[in-house]
Amino acid sequence: MNQHSTDQALVPPPSAATTRRAADWWRDAVIYQVYPRSFADSDGDGTGDLEGIRRRLPYLRDLGVDAVWLSPFYASPQADGGYDVADYRAVDSMYGTLLDADAVIRDAHAVGLRIIVDLVPNHSSDQHEWFRRAVAEGPGSPLRDRYHFRAGKGESGELPPNDWESIFGGPAWTRLADGDWYLHLFAPEQPDLNWEHPAVADEFRSILRFWLDMGVDGFRIDVAHGLVKAEGLPDLGGGDQLKLLGNDVMPFFDQDGVHAIYRSWRTVLDEYDGERIFVAEAWTPTVERTANYVRPDELHQAFNFQYLSTAWNAEELRAAIDRSLDAMRPVGAPTTWVLSNHDVTRHATRYANPPGLGTQIRTAGDRELGLRRARAATLLMLALPGSAYIYQGEELGLPDVTDLPDEVRQDPSFFRAQGQDGFRDGCRVPIPWTRTGASYGFGEGGSWLPQPDSWGELSVEAQTGQEGSTLELYRTALAVRRAQAGLGAGDSVTWRDDVPAGLLHFERPGFACTVNTTGTAVRIPAPGTVLLASDPVTVEDGQIELPADRTVWWRTD
Numbered sequence: 001m002n003q004h005s006t007d008q009a010l011v012p013p014p015s016a017a018t019t020r021r022a023a024d025w026w027r028d029a030v031i032y033q034v035y036p037r038s039f040a041d042s043d044g045d046g047t048g049d050l051e052g053i054r055r056r057l058p059y060l061r062d063l064g065v066d067a068v069w070l071s072p073f074y075a076s077p078q079a080d081g082g083y084d085v086a087d088y089r090a091v092d093s094m095y096g097t098l099l100d101a102d103a104v105i106r107d108a109h110a111v112g113l114r115i116i117v118d119l120v121p122n123h124s125s126d127q128h129e130w131f132r133r134a135v136a137e138g139p140g141s142p143l144r145d146r147y148h149f150r151a152g153k154g155e156s157g158e159l160p161p162n163d164w165e166s167i168f169g170g171p172a173w174t175r176l177a178d179g180d181w182y183l184h185l186f187a188p189e190q191p192d193l194n195w196e197h198p199a200v201a202d203e204f205r206s207i208l209r210f211w212l213d214m215g216v217d218g219f220r221i222d223v224a225h226g227l228v229k230a231e232g233l234p235d236l237g238g239g240d241q242l243k244l245l246g247n248d249v250m251p252f253f254d255q256d257g258v259h260a261i262y263r264s265w266r267t268v269l270d271e272y273d274g275e276r277i278f279v280a281e282a283w284t285p286t287v288e289r290t291a292n293y294v295r296p297d298e299l300h301q302a303f304n305f306q307y308l309s310t311a312w313n314a315e316e317l318r319a320a321i322d323r324s325l326d327a328m329r330p331v332g333a334p335t336t337w338v339l340s341n342h343d344v345t346r347h348a349t350r351y352a353n354p355p356g357l358g359t360q361i362r363t364a365g366d367r368e369l370g371l372r373r374a375r376a377a378t379l380l381m382l383a384l385p386g387s388a389y390i391y392q393g394e395e396l397g398l399p400d401v402t403d404l405p406d407e408v409r410q411d412p413s414f415f416r417a418q419g420q421d422g423f424r425d426g427c428r429v430p431i432p433w434t435r436t437g438a439s440y441g442f443g444e445g446g447s448w449l450p451q452p453d454s455w456g457e458l459s460v461e462a463q464t465g466q467e468g469s470t471l472e473l474y475r476t477a478l479a480v481r482r483a484q485a486g487l488g489a490g491d492s493v494t495w496r497d498d499v500p501a502g503l504l505h506f507e508r509p510g511f512a513c514t515v516n517t518t519g520t521a522v523r524i525p526a527p528g529t530v531l532l533a534s535d536p537v538t539v540e541d542g543q544i545e546l547p548a549d550r551t552v553w554w555r556t557d
């Protein structure tokens, strides 16, 4: 009887030569999301920073990812964790300086990693110079045309101009003392820019060039589906207010006009060498509509939130995978896969809870179950063709911190929704690097959100070299994915239908992947030799005993 969890012999060490392929590198890239505030703190002020990231680049290289996406580190009052940008060309002092950004980009390139930065074009901070001047100049100022200022309804303009609600709760309009209202789909500190105004379009093309000249390899576009609002800002008229998924096209989301903006950006990007990319954060009603963002003359990738929202269920996963691949094939863009990010409950905690609770969950659930499923889900994701996104800390199997005290919370929607929503702080708790020490090696001081006492054992130090740890599972999986020459390549998988209910089995050339999403063990014929399993499995007499919630990668040639 053989116990398998990893097969180290098949895994070559990562090297710069393999990490930095040029052409089309992004089509099958594994991209690691860093949330700078919570990654590594070099100066002991309790907040992560760019120098902290720079020092940890070797860790990311050794993990085996291709690129790093940095959430915003620009000058910002932090009303929404930096997604409220006051100066798009400056680094916030809490994160460092432009020189530090330059050092991160250069050092990343030196170790074979690419850097993708976040671009926030839907709204600025209310502290952005444009907005401050627009407010100061008063009603009628042409500077107000760069945003959506309107007179209110009602006898004395005391009612908001339309019935839209902010995604963070409450009306999407705030009234200034001078009587005008302004639109903010998010927090009041995030006024929406008016993309019909030529100065806005010019400014963002210039911002793109600024960071491209700095050497970044691409941009993640925040709220890429929101820039254009329907003519006349029509009322929603009673119906459902916003849900991020499952909406029809809304008068402020997924309007066809956004595509002209991306075609114009693409011409800017294409002036630069080196296969740089755009990835869209576009919450659209369907993955087919998401495909519109990645037509050949627009963006390169778009996050697959439909996949992220799929329950741990074989039938639903298979349908989501097929639909995603089918949607992207006609436009020739790679499908992307993502399970966690800084806006949703970590997948180890989502899967620890019953399905149907959405992507913001307040209960810890069954931790062991959640981790087992999360590991299995990750191996499934990394075996699929296309590009995969990993959110910092998921490689440690971190759960969401569901019991943060209200007084430490920072998510603006927690406050605007009177504590009924806005639990995004739980996935933003700083990373544990060491078993012991101040903030488990996050920094010399504390951490801006408290870390649970149990996190020393989840640290990078505790998991490094530990057989069966989640970190070693990710390292091995990423190395095998690369060594298998292209688990991420192609645009289709071949399913086998003759497997028991609750199992997924698909084949790629020389490779197969089996997933048991059920809560019980299943015995099936082994289709090859085990390359890697999400937790131990046993193979005996050509049969595999596949325990509950487990994924196996097979070599089949």
Ligand code: NOJ
Pocket (backbone or CB within 6 Å): 080, 083, 084, 120, 186, 222, 223, 281, 342, 343
């Ligand atoms: C999406 C970002 O990921 C999220 O963190 C932010 O709150 C909103 N966009 C608004 O910028």
Ligand code: MG
Pocket (backbone or CB within 6 Å): 041, 042, 043, 044, 045, 046, 047, 048, 049, 094
């Ligand atoms: Mg710091």
